[in-house]
Ligand SMILES: [Zn+2]
């Protein structure tokens with residue numbers, strides 16, 4: 555089983571020790587992707603990159619990161635040093651309506667995808683849905699911006715992750731099934747998958763369900779990291 559979105563205690567919001575993760579996930583293909591957020595006046599979600607890389611290398615693990623940005627702060631991390639970079643937007647948008655907040659989130663996301671080149675996948679695309687009232691889905695009016703984001707991602711030779719965490723909040727991954735259908739229609743052929751586990755017991759959680767959804771949507775390949783290279787693996791071969 556593959557899980558390319560796992561947090562360890564290098565993230566301020568996780569207590570999981572790397573060795574505990576590895577013990578729990580010994581039969582899994584995982585990449586630890588800790589938070590590194592470059593946002594104004596908040597150093598909480600940062601870690602010592604050299605120490606982090608050393609810890610991963612010591613255990614022969616690929617070096618992953620979940621990188622967040624506010625679009626203005628000076629980026630103080632060299633993303634090229636990482637084997638796997640998830641680009642995520644965790645900013646909180648307060649607007650008069652949920653859809654307006656989603657729109658602002660997407661506009662920023664487009665800008666971040668445009669400006670940042672050193673990433674592999676866009677993280678949990680409809681992420682704010684996790685925290686909005688009744689987990690309101692992104693409205694169809696926003697699909698044009700989402701299409702533009704996907705077009706830009708594919709032009710840049712990148713892809714998206716399908717994040718299982720939403721399933722346990724409201725029954726759908728991030729992004730939702732409808733948004734995954736847009737990705738497929740725009741030409742998206744492969745994705746990565748991740749549980750977004752902040753606790754040991756959540757590692758691998760929901761991955762089987764995500765694979766079922768991908769089959770249903772018609773996305774047949776997963777991007778996997780193998781000995782320094784990326785390759786595509788047919789989803790049918792994935793054992794969950
Ligand atoms: Zn995230």
Ligand SMILES: [Zn+2]
Nearest residue numbers: 559561620750
């Ligand atoms: Zn995460």
